[in-house]
Amino acid sequence: MKRTTNQRKAIRDVFSxxxxxxxxxxxxxxxxxxxxxxxxxxxxxTLKLLLGEGWLTAVRLPGEPPRYELAGKPxxxxxxxxxxxxxxxxxxxAELLDSILPAGFTLDSHDLMLCGRCAQCSGxxx
Amino acid sequence: MKRTTNQRKAIRDVFSxxxxxxxxxxxxxxxxxxxxxxxxxxxxxTLKLLLGEGWLTAVRLPGEPPRYELAGKPxxxxxxxxxxxxxxxxxxxAELLDSILPAGFTLDSHDLMLCGRCAQCSGxxx
DNA sequence: ACCATAATGATAATGAACAGCCATTGCCTT
DNA sequence: AAGGCAATGGCTGTTCATTATCATTATGGT
Numbered sequence: 001m002k003r004t005t006n007q008r009k010a011i012r013d014v015f016s017x018x019x020x021x022x023x024x025x026x027x028x029x030x031x032x033x034x035x036x037x038x039x040x041x042x043x044x045x046t047l048k049l050l051l052g053e054g055w056l057t058a059v060r061l062p063g064e065p066p067r068y069e070l071a072g073k074p075x076x077x078x079x080x081x082x083x084x085x086x087x088x089x090x091x092x093x094a095e096l097l098d099s100i101l102p103a104g105f106t107l108d109s110h111d112l113m114l115c116g117r118c119a120q121c122s123g124x125x126x
Numbered sequence: 127m128k129r130t131t132n133q134r135k136a137i138r139d140v141f142s143x144x145x146x147x148x149x150x151x152x153x154x155x156x157x158x159x160x161x162x163x164x165x166x167x168x169x170x171x172t173l174k175l176l177l178g179e180g181w182l183t184a185v186r187l188p189g190e191p192p193r194y195e196l197a198g199k200p201x202x203x204x205x206x207x208x209x210x211x212x213x214x215x216x217x218x219x220a221e222l223l224d225s226i227l228p229a230g231f232t233l234d235s236h237d238l239m240l241c242g243r244c245a246q247c248s249g250x251x252x
Numbered sequence: 253a254c255c256a257t258a259a260t261g262a263t264a265a266t267g268a269a270c271a272g273c274c275a276t277t278g279c280c281t282t
Numbered sequence: 283a284a285g286g287c288a289a290t291g292g293c294t295g296t297t298c299a300t301t302a303t304c305a306t307t308a309t310g311g312t
Binding site for chain 1: 288
């Protein structure tokens, strides 16, 4: 039987109140602001749970642990800031890639990851 | 002093004779065809060396170890076959993303990863 | 050819992300 | 309100890619 706990509510709230994909650690830190004793194991378990019920989707990026965001959003791409490490959403045109696929290949999905500095970090040194 | 060994020559040959990014294991297997006693540690060391001198570039993909390819190739994207795990090159139109960047963001690089089944695996079950 | 030493290869050690364990907590049905 | 049991939290264990270690091999300047 699935139960509604304060920890799970807190983690759902974190995602409802943000507009960018969050890593496990970011979720943990954000949830701890409301539930200081929440453990990292619970965050891992709850993220897996929310993935399983299709409430979250994973945003996987190379060489880093996955981020998670609310499922069902309109098509968009992601921008990874190499200064602060945060991942942002950017609007996406989805029809760009139909023509470039070699013969015989079957396309399931695609992922466009942009890399640079976000507005907040563009003005800073480093 | 840097020495030219048979192992390093073999690894360079592997990349000169292929047209898709190779994982460490793929490089090891290919090099072993000519040098059966080559160790995986040497492959790791040599890949790092060739990266350092700019002869190779890394192709990083989410949740998997990086692939490597010859540096200096014309702009292209990558296709990851979810059946056989191989990564292929696909021709790239580079001007796809000029318009979609939010104000204040600085773009350093981008990476378009396509995911599906390659020509070889498209006909097979699974 | 000689030999200092760079490079190799087998294996142990590391590091990071995540899962398992288990005593304790607290949700929810009755 | 009470207790069965799902869920939690602190921890250890696992997994996997990669790196360190070290005795041995082999390259290249002399």
